[in-house]
Each structure stands twice: as structure tokens, then as C-alpha cells.
Amino acid sequence: MKAEPAALAAGVAESTDSRVEAHNDTHLMRSLLVGIFILMAIYALYFAKAFFMPVILAFLLALTLTPIVRFLRKHGMPDVISATLLVVLSVSVLAVAGYLLSGPVIDLINNTSSIGQQLTERLAQLRRPFERIVEISRQIEGLTEPSQEPGVQRVAIAQSMAQSGLLSQAASNLLSAGTSVLIVFVLSLFLLASGTMFYEKIVQSFPSLSEKKRALRVVYDVEREISHYLLTVAVINTCLGVVIGLGLWALGVPNPQVWGAAAALLNFLPYIGAAITITLVAIMALISFDSISYALLAPAFVILCDTVEGQFVTPTVVGRRLEINAVAILIAIAFWSWLWGFVGALLAVPLLVVIKVFCDHFDGLSHVGNFLAAQHTVIEDEEISDTEKAAGA
Structure with missing residues (x-):
């Protein structure tokens, strides 16, 4: 009779151990799936940036103009009209700014070499300790300067071909950029003009009234x-x-x-x-x-x-x-600039704010939002909680 409780306890312990092991296996499997999903998402964003970049830009532009559309809606203007006016105004401002800035920017690009030479002359007095190194580099350049031989013509032809290749690549990049800009503004127009359609779809996706709310x-x-x-x-x-x-x-x-x-x-x-x-x-x-x-x-x-x-x-x-800590900002800028270049670097902080706000609204992701938040925000939250405890005491 005494062996029965011992056997029962051993069975309970064995069952508990099996449950813990199963829980650990499930947690490990879930972590592996999340890691695989993140790697696949990065892979997709990198190799399909021609698709994802204008789509994300369109969503951010639509979010930026949403308060204006909402304000005009309250004053009786339909979403389609207000969205069309805002998108047309945005395109006009971008076109005018590009036209006014194109001339000075092209002049600066063409005068890059002369600007560098003038800067070198202006900073000559600050580089006296390095004059010996500069002199050595000039001597090396003189030794390695190519002479006027028959091979020079071949080099000139190769440079001409390289320049033509650069021109064709620039034309292709310009066409791709124009297509992306068109997608951004057209998609943002449809997003703004859709009004509350997406909210209605979200509400319809949940069964109970409490979940809908x-x-x-x-x-x-x-x-x-x-x-x-x-x-x-x-x-x-x-x-x-x-x-x-x-x-x-x-x-x-x-x-x-x-x-x-x-x-x-x-x-x-x-x-x-x-x-x-x-x-x-x-x-x-x-x-x-x-x-x-x-x-x-x-x-x-x-x-x-x-x-x-x-x-x-x-x-x-x-x-x-909504402030983000400096470490997270620098990491995000480095990551998105590697992923999408200069445009990705510009999108890094807005996307980081989107992630933080989204995480703050879900308990399971609150630790991610806390990690992205600035240090003083955490301190302020702790001070508020300590004040509330003292008031309750």
C-alpha cells in the first residue's frame, strides 16, 4: 500500500517533466519559425525592393496626409475630392521644387572637381604637418603618370564606352525612379480615397463584438x-x-x-x-x-x-x-541603408516609429516597444509608477 503513493508521485513527476519538455520544444520550434520568417522577410525586401519600396512609401505618404483628409471630411468634403487635391498638390510641389533645384544641383555636380581644388587651397594652412606626405604622393603620381603612347587611344576609347554605359544606366535608373514615383502617388491616392473601407474589413474579420471594438x-x-x-x-x-x-x-x-x-x-x-x-x-x-x-x-x-x-x-x-533611443536609430539607419540605399535610410526612423507604436498597443510586444523607447521615457514611466504607489500608500 505504501508503494502506491510513491508510484503515483513518480508518475506525476514524470508527467510534469514531459509537459515541461514539450513546452520547451514548442517554444524552441516557435522561435525557429519566427527566425526563419524574419530572414525570409529580409530576403524578400532586399530582392523585391522595386515592389516594396514604392508601396511602403505610398502607405507612409497616405498616413502623413490622413489627418488633413479627416479634417476636410468633418467639414463636408468627400474623401475622393480631398485625396485627389492633396495628391495633385504634393506632385505639384515636388515638381516645382525639382525644377527650381535642378539647375543649382547640376552646377554643383559639374563643379565638384573645382570645389575640391578650392577647398584644398583653403585648407592648405591647416595641413602643414602633412606637407611631406603630400609631396611624396605627388612624386608617386608623377612616376605613375602614363606617357603619350599608342595605348592612350585605346584607353580613350574604353573611357568613351564606359561613359556611354553610364549614360544608359542613368537613363534606366531615371525610368525606374519615375515608375516608382508614379506608383507611390497613385497608390496613396487610392488609399486616401478609400476612406473607412479598411477599418470595415478589419471589423468584419473578428467574430465577437468585444474583439471588433x-x-x-x-x-x-x-x-x-x-x-x-x-x-x-x-x-x-x-x-x-x-x-x-x-x-x-x-x-x-x-x-x-x-x-x-x-x-x-x-x-x-x-x-x-x-x-x-x-x-x-x-x-x-x-x-x-x-x-x-x-x-x-x-x-x-x-x-x-x-x-x-x-x-x-x-x-x-x-x-x-514617441522618441526612439539613439542606438536603435543608428542600427535602423544602417540596416535600411544597406537594404534600400539612401531612400531606405530616409525611411528608417518613420518605420521605426511605426513599429514602436504598434508594439506599444500589444502586451506581448510591449518589451520591444520598451527597448526602442528613449531612456528618459522609461525613467519618467518609473517615476510615475513610484508616485502612484506612494499616493496609494
């Missing part, structure tokens, strides 16, 4: 926060570009509209974009002004504008809850 609440919250963030950041960056352009125009920097547009566009790349803008403005100021002290006013003005925008304007208008 919860899904609709989550979708509305995510859409509202992301659209507010994208539209606000776009307006802030535009204002920043206008201020920098006007300031550089007042200082006498050549082509201030180009640097204002570059500042607005590159400001979608936190930290890196501002550094690139400051460097470009500093180079142009150094080769444009005789006084180095006066030339430094231009990059100093850009630094001041970027500091005010990054430390005061954006946190106040957007809110600190």
Missing part, C-alpha cells in the same frame, strides 16, 4: 499616432529647411535654397543628417568667403537651428513618448 480601437490609435507624427515631423523639417535657407541667404552663402532643401530632407536622418548638412554648408562657406572666421558663421548657424529643433521644437510638438 478592441481591434478597431487599436487600429485607430495606431493610425492616429503615426499620422500625427509623420505629418508633424514633415512640417517641422520643412520649416527647418526654410529657416536655414533664409539664414544662409542672409549670410551670402551661394545656392541657399539647395542647402535649405538638403537640411529639410536630411533631417529625417537624426544625428547623421544634421552632420552631413553642417559639413556641406561648412565646405561651401570656406570656399565662398575670404575670412575663415566669417565662413564659420554659416555652419554655426546650422548647428544652432538643428539644436533648437532637436532639443526643444520636436520634443515639445511631437511628444517625448
Whole structure:
């Protein structure tokens, strides 16, 4: 009789061990499936970027313009009309900006060699310790300079063929870029004009009324926060570009509209974009002004504008809850720039904000949103919880 409880306990222990082992196996299998899915998604995004890039750009553009469409809907304007007007206005602004900036940008590209030579001359006094190295490199260049032999004609022909190949590649890239831009604006038009169709489809996908309400609440919250963030950041960056352009125009920097547009566009790349803008403005100021002290006013003005925008304007208008920590931003920029080049780098932070907002609305993904959040946000949340505990005590 005493052996029965022992056998029963052994059976219970064996059953528990088997359940734990089965649970571990299930968890491992689930982790492997998630890892395989992520690798396949990265593979698809990399090799099918011609499809995914304009689609994602269209969705982000539609989210950016959604608050305006919603505002006009409340005032009696149909979604189709407001969406058409907004897309046509966006295309017009892009076309006008491209036309106005094309001339100065082409001139800068054509004068790249002369700009580099002028910059080298301006910085000659700062590279005195390296004069010996420069002299050695010049001697090596003189030794390796090709002589005028019959082979020179063959090299010239090869360069001509290479240039023709580059022209054909540039034409192909231009055609592909034009197709992608057309897809972006047409798809964003249909997304904006569809109104609440997607919300109705989401509601119809759930059986119970409570699940329908919860899904609709989550979708509305995510859409509202992301659209507010994208539209606000776009307006802030535009204002920043206008201020920098006007300031550089007042200082006498050549082509201030180009640097204002570059500042607005590159400001979608936190930290890196501002550094690139400051460097470009500093180079142009150094080769444009005789006084180095006066030339430094231009990059100093850009630094001041970027500091005010990054430390005061954006946190106040957007809110600190949607701020992302610097490590996650740099990793995202590196990843998306490797995946999709410069366009991917511009999309890195908006996509990161989309992921964070989505994760914040689901308990199972809250740890991912917490990891992406800025450090001060976590500290503020802990202080709030400690205050609530003290108040409850």
C-alpha cells in the first residue's frame, strides 16, 4: 500500500517533466519559425525592393496626409475630392521644387572637381604637418603618370564606352525612379480615397463584438499616432529647411535654397543628417568667403537651428513618448541603408516609429516597444509608477 503513493508521485513527476519538455520544444520550434520568417522577410525586401519600396512609401505618404483628409471630411468634403487635391498638390510641389533645384544641383555636380581644388587651397594652412606626405604622393603620381603612347587611344576609347554605359544606366535608373514615383502617388491616392473601407474589413474579420471594438480601437490609435507624427515631423523639417535657407541667404552663402532643401530632407536622418548638412554648408562657406572666421558663421548657424529643433521644437510638438533611443536609430539607419540605399535610410526612423507604436498597443510586444523607447521615457514611466504607489500608500 505504501508503494502506491510513491508510484503515483513518480508518475506525476514524470508527467510534469514531459509537459515541461514539450513546452520547451514548442517554444524552441516557435522561435525557429519566427527566425526563419524574419530572414525570409529580409530576403524578400532586399530582392523585391522595386515592389516594396514604392508601396511602403505610398502607405507612409497616405498616413502623413490622413489627418488633413479627416479634417476636410468633418467639414463636408468627400474623401475622393480631398485625396485627389492633396495628391495633385504634393506632385505639384515636388515638381516645382525639382525644377527650381535642378539647375543649382547640376552646377554643383559639374563643379565638384573645382570645389575640391578650392577647398584644398583653403585648407592648405591647416595641413602643414602633412606637407611631406603630400609631396611624396605627388612624386608617386608623377612616376605613375602614363606617357603619350599608342595605348592612350585605346584607353580613350574604353573611357568613351564606359561613359556611354553610364549614360544608359542613368537613363534606366531615371525610368525606374519615375515608375516608382508614379506608383507611390497613385497608390496613396487610392488609399486616401478609400476612406473607412479598411477599418470595415478589419471589423468584419473578428467574430465577437468585444474583439471588433478592441481591434478597431487599436487600429485607430495606431493610425492616429503615426499620422500625427509623420505629418508633424514633415512640417517641422520643412520649416527647418526654410529657416536655414533664409539664414544662409542672409549670410551670402551661394545656392541657399539647395542647402535649405538638403537640411529639410536630411533631417529625417537624426544625428547623421544634421552632420552631413553642417559639413556641406561648412565646405561651401570656406570656399565662398575670404575670412575663415566669417565662413564659420554659416555652419554655426546650422548647428544652432538643428539644436533648437532637436532639443526643444520636436520634443515639445511631437511628444517625448514617441522618441526612439539613439542606438536603435543608428542600427535602423544602417540596416535600411544597406537594404534600400539612401531612400531606405530616409525611411528608417518613420518605420521605426511605426513599429514602436504598434508594439506599444500589444502586451506581448510591449518589451520591444520598451527597448526602442528613449531612456528618459522609461525613467519618467518609473517615476510615475513610484508616485502612484506612494499616493496609494
